[in-house]
Each structure stands twice: as structure tokens, then as C-alpha cells.
Amino acid sequence: MKSMAATPATLKRKECQEKFLAKLCEAGNVREACKAATINRTTAYRWRYKYKDFAKRWAVALEDACDILVAKAWSRATKDDSDRVLMFLLKAHRKGVYGEKVDVTSGGEVLQTNVIVLPAKVDGT
Numbered sequence: 001m002k003s004m005a006a007t008p009a010t011l012k013r014k015e016c017q018e019k020f021l022a023k024l025c026e027a028g029n030v031r032e033a034c035k036a037a038t039i040n041r042t043t044a045y046r047w048r049y050k051y052k053d054f055a056k057r058w059a060v061a062l063e064d065a066c067d068i069l070v071a072k073a074w075s076r077a078t079k080d081d082s083d084r085v086l087m088f089l090l091k092a093h094r095k096g097v098y099g100e101k102v103d104v105t106s107g108g109e110v111l112q113t114n115v116i117v118l119p120a121k122v123d124g125t
Contacts, residue, residue: 021033025062026065
């Protein structure tokens with residue numbers, strides 16, 4: 001009967017995967033995550049292909065990293081009165097209203113564009 005205990009190699013891989021995913025969530029960068037896990041990029045991508053659970057957690061880690069960026073951008077847009085950051089957030093979260101729309105004829109002539117117009121800044125708001 002085969003033993004169900006994890007091998008040292010399996011434990012090491014899982015430990016490296018956890019380090020990789022933690023850094024990927026924090027930094028949103030595969031190269032940085034590989035460095036933190038002391039693995040090369042080829043290994044990371046091979047694991048992503050081979051282990052479906054790892055692939056799913058990789059995708060979640062990248063979404064978490066993006067959420068962190070959105071939170072930072074949101075803070076800058078509201079605290080620093082950054083119209084540019086505010087514009088990007090509106091484009092991302094309200095594409096139907098603030099997203100860029102361009103209708104083009106078959107000849108390439110632009111027929112319509114939507115432009116974002118931000119309200120004037122009011123003191124005390």
C-alpha cells in the first residue's frame with residue numbers, strides 16, 4: 001500500500017507556491033513573485049499549467065493586486081483631488097457612461113466621441 005504522506009519535494013513546492021502567491025498578491029508582478037519564492041519563471045508557469053488549483057490561486061492573487069491598486073487610486077483621487085486619477089476610475093467603473101466611445105465608418109472617419117467633463121470643484125466638498 002502506497003503512503004499518503006507528502007514527499008519533501010512536494011512540501012518544498014507547496015512552500016514555494018505559497019511564497020510566490022503571497023508576493024504576487026502584494027506586487028502583481030511575476031518576476032518579483034519568483035524572486036520571493038526563489039524559483040525561476042519557467043517553473044512558475046509550468047506549475048500554473050500543471051496544477052489547476054495553483055492556476056486559480058494565481059488568478060485570484062492578480063485580482064487582489066489590482067484591488068490594492070484601485071484602493072490606492074481611489075484614495076489619491078479623493079484625497080489629492082486628482083482629476084486625472086478620478087477620470088481613470090470613472091472610465092474603469094462606469095464604462096457605459098464615462099468610457100471612451102468611438103464610432104468609425106468603414107472609411108475610418110470618426111463620427112462620434114464621448115468626452116469626460118468633470119464638475120467644477122466646490123469648496124467644502
